[in-house]
Amino acid sequence: MSRAERVWQKTQGLDALVICSPQNRYYLSGFTGSAGCVFIDGTHRYLLTDSRYVLQARQEAPDFEIIETRKPFDSIVHLAREHEYKHIGIEARHTTVKTYDEIQQRFSDIKWVPATDLVELERRVKDETELMSLKQAARIADEALASVVSQIRPGITEQELAIALETAMRQKGSEGLSFPTIVASGPRGALPHAKPSERQLQADEWVTIDFGAVYRGYHSDETVTIPVTNQARTRQLQAIYDIVYQAQKAGIAVVKPGILASEVDEVVRRVIIEAGFGEYFGHGTGHGVGLDVHEDPFLGPKPEHDMVLEAGMVITVEPGIYLPDMGGVRLEDMLVVTKEGSIRLTSWDKRLN
Numbered sequence: 001m002s003r004a005e006r007v008w009q010k011t012q013g014l015d016a017l018v019i020c021s022p023q024n025r026y027y028l029s030g031f032t033g034s035a036g037c038v039f040i041d042g043t044h045r046y047l048l049t050d051s052r053y054v055l056q057a058r059q060e061a062p063d064f065e066i067i068e069t070r071k072p073f074d075s076i077v078h079l080a081r082e083h084e085y086k087h088i089g090i091e092a093r094h095t096t097v098k099t100y101d102e103i104q105q106r107f108s109d110i111k112w113v114p115a116t117d118l119v120e121l122e123r124r125v126k127d128e129t130e131l132m133s134l135k136q137a138a139r140i141a142d143e144a145l146a147s148v149v150s151q152i153r154p155g156i157t158e159q160e161l162a163i164a165l166e167t168a169m170r171q172k173g174s175e176g177l178s179f180p181t182i183v184a185s186g187p188r189g190a191l192p193h194a195k196p197s198e199r200q201l202q203a204d205e206w207v208t209i210d211f212g213a214v215y216r217g218y219h220s221d222e223t224v225t226i227p228v229t230n231q232a233r234t235r236q237l238q239a240i241y242d243i244v245y246q247a248q249k250a251g252i253a254v255v256k257p258g259i260l261a262s263e264v265d266e267v268v269r270r271v272i273i274e275a276g277f278g279e280y281f282g283h284g285t286g287h288g289v290g291l292d293v294h295e296d297p298f299l300g301p302k303p304e305h306d307m308v309l310e311a312g313m314v315i316t317v318e319p320g321i322y323l324p325d326m327g328g329v330r331l332e333d334m335l336v337v338t339k340e341g342s343i344r345l346t347s348w349d350k351r352l353n
Contacts, residue, residue, distance in 0.1 A: 002025060002063065002087065003028050003122065004028045004029075004038070004045055004063075004105065005039050005120050005249075006039055006122055007028065007040070007119055007122050008041070010118050010121070010122070010143075010173070011089060011115070011118065013087060013113070014087050014088065014089040014113060014115070015041060015080070015083070015085035015086060015087045015088060016039060016040065016041040016079075016080060016083070016085050016088050016089070016120065016224070017039070017040050017041070017088070017089040017115060017128070017159055018037055018038070018039055018042075018076055018088060018089065018090050018091070019034070019037065019038040019039075019040075019091060019119060019345055020038075020072070020091065020094065020095075021089065021091055021093075021094035022034065023123075023173075023291040023292055024038075024091065024094070024119040024120070024123075025037065026217055026291065027119060027123055027291060028040070028119065029045075029057075029060070029061040029063075029064050030060045030146075031047055031049070031056070031057050031059050031060045031061045032056070032060060032217070033049055033052070033056055033057060033060075034053075035049055035050055035052070035053060036048055036049035036050075036053060036057065036072065037049075037072040037073075037076065038064070039076050039079060041083070044065070044083075045063060045064045045065065046064060046065050046066075046067055046079065047061050047064040047065070047066050047067070048066075048067045048068075048069050048072045048076065049066070049067075049068070049069070049070055049072075050069065050070050051054065051070075051109075054066060054068050067290060068221075073103055073106075074276065076088070077107045077110065080084055080110055080229070085110070086109075086110060086111060087110075087111050087113055088110055088111070088112055088113065089113045089114075089115035089118070090103075090112055090113070090114060090115060090150075090215050091114075091115060091119075092114035092115060092116045092117075092121070093116065093117060094104050094339035095114070097258060100112065100114075110257065115294075120295065120296055121129065121205055121296065122247045122297070123290055123296075123314035124295075124296050124310070124313055125289060125296060125310055125311070125313055126286045126312050126313070126336070127221075127312070130218060130290065131312075131314070131336060132250055133215050133216040133217070133218035133338070134215075134218045134219075134220065134289065134290070134314055134334070135345050136173075136216075137174070137212070137213045137214060137215040137218050137219055137220035138213075138217040138220040138222070138345040138346045139347075139349070140169055140172045140173050140174050140213040140215060140220070141169060141174070141211060141212055141220045141222055141312045141346070142222070142347045142348050143168075143172050143224075144165055144168035144169040144171075144172050144174075144211075144213070145171075145209070145211070145224065145348060146348075147168045147225070148161070148164045148165050148168050148329060149308075151164055151250060152207060152228060153200065153201065153228065153229070154200070154201055154202055154203045154228060154229065155200050155201065156200065157196075157197070157198050157199060157200050157201075158183040158184070158185055158188075158194075158196040158197050158198070158199055158201070158203055158207075158288060159183075159196045159197065159198055160194070161183050161201070161207070161232035162181040162183045162196040162208070163301075165181060165183075165209065165211055165340045166181055166211075169211070169213045172213075172289040173213075173215065174213035174214055175202075175213075175214040175215065175216075175217075175334065176214045177211075177212065177213075177214065178211075178212025178213065178214055178219040178220060178221055178293040179210075179212060179221075179293055180195070181196065181209070181211045182194055182195075182196070182208070182209065182210035182211070182223075183196040183207065183208070183209050184196075184200075184207065184208045184292060184328070185199060185202070185206070185207040185228070186199070186202055186205040186206075186207075186327055187324075187325055187326060187327050188194040188326055188327070189205075189207070189237075189322070189327035189328035189329070190204060190322040190323055190324050190325070190326065190328045190353055191318060191322070191328075191337075192282075192283060192322060192328070192330065193210075194208075201228045202228060203229045203231045203232070204223050204228070204229070204231040204232050204235060205227075205228050205232055205327065206224065206225055206226065206227050206228065206232050206237050206241075207225070207226055207228060207243075208223065208224070208225045208328060208329065209224050209225075209226070209329055210222070210223040210330070210332065211223075211340070212293060213216060214260075217291055218289075218290060218291060219289055219290070219291070219292070219293040220334060220345070220346065221289050221293050221316055221332065221334060222291070222311055222332050222333060222346040222348060223318055223320075223330045223331060223332035224331070224348055224350070225241060225328075225329045225330060226313070226330060227352075233352070234284045234327065237326070237327055237329060238352075240277070240321050240323070240329050241329045241352065243271065243272060243275045243277065244272070244319050244321055244329045244330065244331050245350055245351070245352075246271055246331070247268045247269075247271035247272050247319040248268065248317055248318070248319050248332075248350065250267050250268060250270075250271050251264050251265075251267050251268035251285060251286075251317040251319065251334060252317050252333070252342065252344075253275045254267050254340040255309065255315070255317070255335055255337060255341060256309070256337065256338075256340070256341045257308075257309060257310055257311045257337060257338075258308060258309070259309050259340065260302075260305075260306050260307070260308060260309070260310070261298060261299040261306065261307045261308075261309060262298045262299070262300065262301060262302040262303070262304075262305040262306050264285055264286070264299050264309075264317070265285040265300050265301055265305065266301070266302075266319065267286060267297045268319045269281065269285065269301070269319075271319075272319060272321060277321045280321045280322050280323055280328075281319060281320060281321055281322075282300055282303070283315060283320070284298060284300030284301075285299040285300065285318065285319060286298075286315050286316040286317045286318050286332075287299065287315065288313060288314060288315055289314050289315065289316060289334055297309065297313060297315065299315060299316075299317070308335050310337065311337050311338055311339050312336070312337065313336070313337045314334060314335065314336050314337075314345065315334070315335055315337065316332050316333065316334055316335070317332070317333060317335065318330060318331065318332030318333075321346070331350050332346075333346045333348075333350070334343075
């Protein structure tokens, strides 16, 4: 059964479904162009795009009928009226209020039904092809870090280190960046999403690097915190590092099918709270990774994060402690949930020698 067929089976009370967001459109059709919509029902699969992408669409989405159009919703309505469809689902998460109001007013003979996360829910569990792409993205990122880690030394700036890592990921096959690379040294390590600055690394400091590669549309996500020199390991952040490492280790150990996302978060958070640093861990424990670098399932406190983990899901476990004016430590790995537990996709050794 195709992905489009599986998604269609989840619909209720709809005559057809429209998908225009890039990641969901790619997931259903394989089309990588930047413009277009997928229109599916119980028997038909259409891909609507403009003249720039028609040939590409035919090559990438051979199972879809390609319709050339500059106005996809006009063409969608034409198809709907041709098939006498009255209830059309649209992506609730990705459709703007402006677009929704416009199609409601222009095409009032059709009921436009917000459909919540039909494709996103299907995307949670990865198939073997997706897992291979995720593994390769993680491998590219790890190999890139290994090639530039010798440049982590006093005097290099955060920006220079970020550029070196990003260049290495590109050279090793990354299609782009999962997200803007984070490099935060010294006291700036207390900023979880710090933008790389012109600040130079110092010998007695630590540097946190959050980075990711992209392969065939799939992302990686990993964070390391590294002492600039051995001088840094005499500081308080050595003890903080050990706490974060133990918290991450405890969280990874409990990942398995059937556990709630919030239960993994609780295990990780308890280690940090019992060490006396609970107030300095303000974000969730992790998230899913795939065509989006942040997607379901999200690992955080109850009751918002009670999704059950399933085999084939790919998640991160990324605790952190952030101390104002001192710095911070975050460690992050990607895991695939297996029938027995989990397997790491990222390979950088988080143990300090």
